[in-house]
Amino acid sequence: MAAKKQATDRTKSQPSASAVHGTRLTGSEILWATLEGEGVSVVFGYPGGAILPVYDALRKFPIRHVLVRHEQGAAHMADGYARASGKVGVAVATSGPGATNLVTGIATAMLDSVPIVCITGQVSSKVLGTDAFQEVDITGITLPVTKHNYVVTRAEDVAKTIREAFLVARSGRPGPVLVDITKDAQQGLAEFDFAAAEPKPHRPHPMLKTESESILAAAELIRSAKKPVILAGHGVLQSGAGAQVRTLAERMRIPVASTLLGLGGFPASHPLSLGMMGMHGEAWVNHAIQNADLLIACGMRFDDRVTGTLATYAPNAKKIHIEVDPAEINKNVKADVALIGDLKEALEALLPHLPPRDAKRESAWVKEIEASKGECAVRDIRNLPDSGHLYAAHVMHDLWKATEGKAIVVTDVGQHQMWEAQYYKHDEPRTLITSGGLGTMGFALPAAIGAKIACPDKEVWVVAGDGGFQMTAAELSTAAQEELDLNIAVVNNGYLGMVRQWQEFFYEKNYQSSPLRSPDFVKLAAAHGISGAAVRKRAEVLPAVEEARRHKGPYVINFLVEKEDSVYPMIPAGSALHEMIRRPDSPLVETAQDK
Amino acid sequence: MLHTFVALVEDKPGVLTRVASLFRRLNINIVSLTVGHSERASVSRMTIVCEASPTAGHRIAASLYKLENVLEIDDVGQLSHVARELALIKVAATPKTRSMVFELVEVFRARIVDLAPESLMIEITGVESKIEGLIQVLNENGDRILEISRTGRMVMRRGQHTSRVLEAMRVPGLETPDELKAEEEVSASDVLMADETGF
Numbered sequence: 001m002a003a004k005k006q007a008t009d010r011t012k013s014q015p016s017a018s019a020v021h022g023t024r025l026t027g028s029e030i031l032w033a034t035l036e037g038e039g040v041s042v043v044f045g046y047p048g049g050a051i052l053p054v055y056d057a058l059r060k061f062p063i064r065h066v067l068v069r070h071e072q073g074a075a076h077m078a079d080g081y082a083r084a085s086g087k088v089g090v091a092v093a094t095s096g097p098g099a100t101n102l103v104t105g106i107a108t109a110m111l112d113s114v115p116i117v118c119i120t121g122q123v124s125s126k127v128l129g130t131d132a133f134q135e136v137d138i139t140g141i142t143l144p145v146t147k148h149n150y151v152v153t154r155a156e157d158v159a160k161t162i163r164e165a166f167l168v169a170r171s172g173r174p175g176p177v178l179v180d181i182t183k184d185a186q187q188g189l190a191e192f193d194f195a196a197a198e199p200k201p202h203r204p205h206p207m208l209k210t211e212s213e214s215i216l217a218a219a220e221l222i223r224s225a226k227k228p229v230i231l232a233g234h235g236v237l238q239s240g241a242g243a244q245v246r247t248l249a250e251r252m253r254i255p256v257a258s259t260l261l262g263l264g265g266f267p268a269s270h271p272l273s274l275g276m277m278g279m280h281g282e283a284w285v286n287h288a289i290q291n292a293d294l295l296i297a298c299g300m301r302f303d304d305r306v307t308g309t310l311a312t313y314a315p316n317a318k319k320i321h322i323e324v325d326p327a328e329i330n331k332n333v334k335a336d337v338a339l340i341g342d343l344k345e346a347l348e349a350l351l352p353h354l355p356p357r358d359a360k361r362e363s364a365w366v367k368e369i370e371a372s373k374g375e376c377a378v379r380d381i382r383n384l385p386d387s388g389h390l391y392a393a394h395v396m397h398d399l400w401k402a403t404e405g406k407a408i409v410v411t412d413v414g415q416h417q418m419w420e421a422q423y424y425k426h427d428e429p430r431t432l433i434t435s436g437g438l439g440t441m442g443f444a445l446p447a448a449i450g451a452k453i454a455c456p457d458k459e460v461w462v463v464a465g466d467g468g469f470q471m472t473a474a475e476l477s478t479a480a481q482e483e484l485d486l487n488i489a490v491v492n493n494g495y496l497g498m499v500r501q502w503q504e505f506f507y508e509k510n511y512q513s514s515p516l517r518s519p520d521f522v523k524l525a526a527a528h529g530i531s532g533a534a535v536r537k538r539a540e541v542l543p544a545v546e547e548a549r550r551h552k553g554p555y556v557i558n559f560l561v562e563k564e565d566s567v568y569p570m571i572p573a574g575s576a577l578h579e580m581i582r583r584p585d586s587p588l589v590e591t592a593q594d595k
Numbered sequence: 596m597l598h599t600f601v602a603l604v605e606d607k608p609g610v611l612t613r614v615a616s617l618f619r620r621l622n623i624n625i626v627s628l629t630v631g632h633s634e635r636a637s638v639s640r641m642t643i644v645c646e647a648s649p650t651a652g653h654r655i656a657a658s659l660y661k662l663e664n665v666l667e668i669d670d671v672g673q674l675s676h677v678a679r680e681l682a683l684i685k686v687a688a689t690p691k692t693r694s695m696v697f698e699l700v701e702v703f704r705a706r707i708v709d710l711a712p713e714s715l716m717i718e719i720t721g722v723e724s725k726i727e728g729l730i731q732v733l734n735e736n737g738d739r740i741l742e743i744s745r746t747g748r749m750v751m752r753r754g755q756h757t758s759r760v761l762e763a764m765r766v767p768g769l770e771t772p773d774e775l776k777a778e779e780e781v782s783a784s785d786v787l788m789a790d791e792t793g794f
Contacts, residue, residue: 144616207660330650
């Protein structure tokens with residue numbers, strides 16, 4: 001990806017450092033040269049005193065720097081970049097408040113296992129520990145939310161630390177790594193040798209285990225299961241195991257349910273696809289899991305959003321858990337067979353032991369699920385009469401239709417996120433980018449900026465609620481400065497919608513601190529030099545979407561949707577997967593909570 | 596249930612914090628933690644005793660291995676091992692009362708390492724029950740305990756011990772873990788183990 005809008009005149013400055021092996025460079029130059037060697041073409045950051053030497057050296061290198069408006073945005077951009085591209089994202093910030101502003105973004109990447117490297121400036125090593133200006137112990141602060149972190153106090157340690165950071169970030173279960181570089185290390189001189197800085201190969205986790213007996217045991221369980229379900233998670237995308245999961249599903253006629261982060265790993269339009277499971281999964285998915293006799297968990301960790309109360313989770317099912325992180329095995333759910341290793345490799349070892357089921361005789365199990373899908377479809381909000389209100393679900397559905405399901409959609413957190421998961425059908429991996437594990441509001445806009453920069457030729461949509469959008473709205477300036485063709489949909493209901501929903505269901509409609517006054521988002525966009533439009537009726541949705549797509553540059557659509565709408569089904573915290581609250585007001589309603 | 600882990604970790608600044616922070620994050624209480632040099636340069640040996648459910652051992656070990664500075668984890672558990680702890684106990688004792696303390700110290704095969712007009716200091720090594728036994732007896736005896744300093748449990752497996760790290764260094768003459776398990780039933784150890792049950 002060529003750097004855009006680099007003001008450098010490279011004929012004048014030094015050649016990029018990869019050509020100057022063996023010479024003495026400053027720690028800052030070594031940093032950029034090492035990043036370049038690691039294949040980094042863009043970083044997201046914000047300068048400051050303790051990292052000025054690094055910024056000063058950048059002009060000598062062909063790396064694009066995207067200036068953000070808040071370091072949290074930089075971390076989310078690196079995250080969105082990594083999720084969209086599969087590469088390691090890079091964020092840069094100064095010491096003190098710059099570093100602490102990254103923490104939310106780092107924790108977001110940690111909980112969703114996304115590989116990013118965050119580089120922070122630090123005060124000179126001579127004054128470390130003296131409460132110097134803008135000094136903060138960022139390595140101490142980020143200990144629990146990074147895979148690993150480093151402090152570099154000497155220029156000669158920069159190259160090998162950065163190279164090791166990249167290796168750690170992408171090895172095994174990916175995750176964020178922080179490298180804190182003191183100012184004197186940035187300014188000191190050292191020999192630079194990229195090849196010599198290569199880290200030792202990453203030691204695989206000693207508890208990985210996919211011996212042939214486990215493979216055979218798993219194959220036996222799969223062959224003999226009458227009601228199997230595949231649970232596809234984020235690991236399918238990260239391992240690139242989509243083809244293997246599809247082969248397994250098609251060969252053995254096994255339906256596939258997905259976690260939020262697994263959406264797109266198995267095509268939503270495939271007849272065997274069940275869609276998202278869990279707290280806001282559709283009824284047929286959760287019923288299938290509760291009735292299953294075998295669960296094949298592929299790259300997922302049985303998060304509480306997915307399982308409901310563990311005591312009654314999938315009571316009749318044996319579980320095969322295929323997972324690269326040994327610490328996840330038997331953490332929440334006891335596995336009958338555990339294949340602890342890379343998902344793609346495990347499935348490739350497993351498939352030869354599975355002879356195909358007769359595809360012509362559709363299994364009773366698949367028919368049973370098809371039937372329950374049919375029953376649930378009558379509740380589908382899409383089939384409800386258009387009462388003149390604009391529903392967020394309609395917006396998602398129309399967006400999906402208009403983009404043919406092919407856009408990269410980056411959501412924020414809340415009700416809109418769940419409606420997107422329910423109504424936008426993703427067929428390709430890395431097309432839904434969303435904060436699942438940490439559930440970070442404000443994620444969408446910066447992450448979408450990162451995704452668009454990673455995939456400039458793809459259509460990218462931000463879908464955010466009015467609450468989350470306001471948290472990082474300042475990054476509209478970044479989108480404008482970088483001239484990104486970004487489509488931004490704000491699902492505006494005047495509330496912190498998911499909070500309001502919980503208050504409606506569990507706190508007797510005590511809407512404490514959930515009604516939210518927002519700016520006029522179209523005027524806000526205009527203040528940033530960005531075009532936009534407001535939409536109040538269903539008939540206006542498609543024309544606005546088409547205008548956003550046609551428009552060059554960022555475009556904001558303020559969708560003023562039904563204020564008090566709730567995401568259904570919903571499994572209350574502490575309830576079982578089959579105890580879901582169903583949408584009550586359908587004209588063809590069965591009573592709520594039927595099984 | 597108490598779990599005992601021996602962790603071989605890189606001897607670098609901050610490793611202790613990383614390990615301790617992991618236990619806090621898992622919401623597991625560390626009962627004792629002792630750390631010092633091992634037989635290998637740049638490798639430290641930590642012995643961690645923690646309180647967790649019987650099935651938590653696998654998850655704790657798996658989580659510890661995810662730390663970049665951790666080389667080897669041994670969940671000592673039920674395997675045949677020697678456990679020791681050292682304690683220094685300062686007791687108030689006048690020339691009139693100290694001879695009773697001397698007798699107790701003799702029984703527990705401990706030593707007096709400091710003698711002062713108003714106090715004396717006992718050094719004792721052994722399993723925890725032995726140390727707690729001495730403390731209890733001192734209390735029952737009415738001796739005023741002024742200060743106790745304990746190192747926490749240290750453990751080492753009986754017999755020759757292989758680990759992946761040692762195998763990687765190709766120390767000659769070491770058996771594989773399967774053979775080792777058979778060796779742990781050797782009767783010579785039984786004789787030595789008599790030491791553990793009493794004092």
